[in-house]
Amino acid sequence: MPDYFEIEYYNMVLLATGVIALLAAIIPVITQRKVLSAPVVYMLLGIGGYFIFLHYFFQPMDYMEVIKKVTEFVVIIALTNAGLKIKEPFKWSTWRNSLRLLAIVMPFTIVAAAFLGWWIIGLAPATALLFGALIAPTDPVLASELQTSQPSEADTSKIKLGLTSEAGLNDGLAFPFTYFAILAAQKGMEIENWIGDWLLHYVLIRIVVAVIIGLLSGWILFKIVFNVAKNELLTQISRGILSLSLTLLPYAITEMVGGYGFIAVFIAACIFSRYEKFDEHMDSLHDFNEELESLIVAVIFIVTGIFIASHYYILIDVKIISVALIMIFLIRPVIGYLSLLGTDLNKFQKFVLSFYGIRGIGSVFYLAYALTSADFKDSEKLFEITIAIIFFSVLIHGLTAHRVQKRIYKHDST
Template sequence: MPEAYIILLIGFGVLVLMTAWLPMVLSEAPLSLPISCVAIGAAIFALPLNVSVPHPADNLPIVERLTELAVIISLMGAALKIDRKIGWRSWMVTWRLLAIAMPLTILALAWLGHLMLGLGVATALVLAAALAPTDPVLASDVQVGPPRSGEEDETRFALTSEAGLNDGLAFPFIMCAIAIAEAGRTGEPWLLRWFSIEVVWRLTAGVGVGALLGYGLGWLVFRMPNRAKLSRTGDGFVALGITVAVYGIAEAMHGYGFLAVFAAGLALRAAERNHKYHQTLHDFSEQLERLLMMTLLVLFGGAIASGGLLDALSWNSLAYALLAIFIVRPLAGWLSLAGTVCPPTERAVISFFGIRGLGSIYYLSYALQKEAFDKVDVVWSTVALIILISIVLHGMTVTPVMRLIDHRQRRGTAAKEAKTLRRQRRKRDA
């Protein structure tokens, strides 16, 4: 029997090869890459090999750091591929999803968690806030295409920009739950301190640090004299350096690092919007993100098969999960987009694809290290079930749904062009 290190090397090599080849194999299949990774992990660790993946609750610091890295890499990649300039009107769908859909989702999920799962106020809020953001890692199939590719319709743009921003905006709600739990233990007032620090300061610091560093690094990369211009290196791993440096500086300034990374990516793109080097940076981020995602989802499948991750499930947990996926997020998204120019079909797709994933695991592992919460096993199992359902449901529906959206948009474009051509002919004949 080979030693554990050799088995680990073989497994890592196979995983890297799968990272490169599986997306091509699955491009026309009804199965997505995340579904395959979870299935592979569950199958491997269900075998009698005397190895298992422990429950995430037994390794909270490791789980937090691994998922944190995957999320920030994904956030940088998402920001780099957005072609649209940031603005009030051009990003209106995004602002509505953040300002209306997200708070409504958190409020509804927290109420249902208290009512259906018997959770305390703080625990119900942690569960709701962890589940509210659209995951930037697993939502890559519904996001815009690479930089300057032209694959940026309203649906893909809305889901990309929402996933980029709401992972950071969920943090004040997580910190609110921690503050409530701490106040329940100490009896000290918490509201003013929470609002001034966790909402005002950390949001401002996150966006500010990210934008300043992004523009500054953009000048270094694109604006320096030609002989020293850093974009000439062509090295994609610069994206990793920018990501972790911005995240670390923002966290050191007590800002929200997730927001800082996304803001830095947008600012870096704005520094020289059409430069081909953005493609290189994006491609590296995407490849690294895919490797991290596959690794973590294989472990997620292993935790389900051998770590007892779903052991605390009940019928109430199943009902909660179905309501969260099929009712709460779609309804909140639909209501938030009322009155916009977004067509009903696209409005429904944006509302439906509120994908849950690694970001939820990060928030949960983060919060559970800060304070004591009740029924933690129920919370873990419920979150894992919702992520599993989301991976399977959204993974199987994303290809046909996005093809439908693309077909409708091509048909609408063709109709507009034909109408314009008829108008020009009438003017010419007159």
């Protein structure tokens, strides 16, 4: 007789993947007009699933290489999406608010987070520097309710445009500071011995390379696709394959040359999206990327929920909670609001731009990248505080984003 109800690991993986894919298709639609955001629901499902089915101690430190690759992929997909949403990338009005957030808020946040990590959590100096670098960038993946419109729609919201353009660039600009922490772990805290090399290679050269390749690859890809194919043939080009090429080609080329692929991907997508006559096709690329992004986000935040459930003690650790809430309610909002003084934004717009610096998958990537590149003391403690901040950020920002969304258009019109 054949064996019935024989459970193989491979089939279990397929079953889990199918369930998560179904959730990724349904939950964003259900939560679209609800208080709960999709990432919050995924985390709750992960927490519930742990207590119902798993009951084992999940140790992510054993899977850093896998975590790095998965988070890297979802971030570059999200950066392509963010770039496609920027309608006018060469206008000063697109960047005048987000540049303040990038030039003022990001470095001050790095310093503040590093100090809190060292002072309250007790992280080693190099590890505290890494904490500052990975927690500073806002996430292009999350809080999509507060990102700007689809490519075919005009950027009428100063809030959404500011948050989208900031998230699109600061994920790449966090790399030099991550390398600063890596060099500190490898070469010691005698910073004067290696800071010159850091400034030349990890700040100047790598950023310039990324910008050049991003501009060139975006322009070349546009010419290849929209000049070679006649208008009547454009609808026959697979949006999925084209979207992946727009994401993977700039990223891979830049990384192989030695630049920052995150910056190149975002810039290439900005170049690609600036031609209004092809808005319909840009919408198609954007929609495919969002579908792919939704699937991976579901996986990541269900796993995050499992981690939180199996490490529940981090949510009752006074030091961890203190740092997380100070970062979310004090550091980013205060520095962000002060940086926007003197702009033409009203008080509500300043508040939203400063408060909604959501932390998420980008921080996990930088954490995994650094931990697979150098040995950091207190790495487990660093992982715990990072996940705690992401958990509280997703929860707090996710539960309030829908209500804020209702007020955005009223205040953007003033």
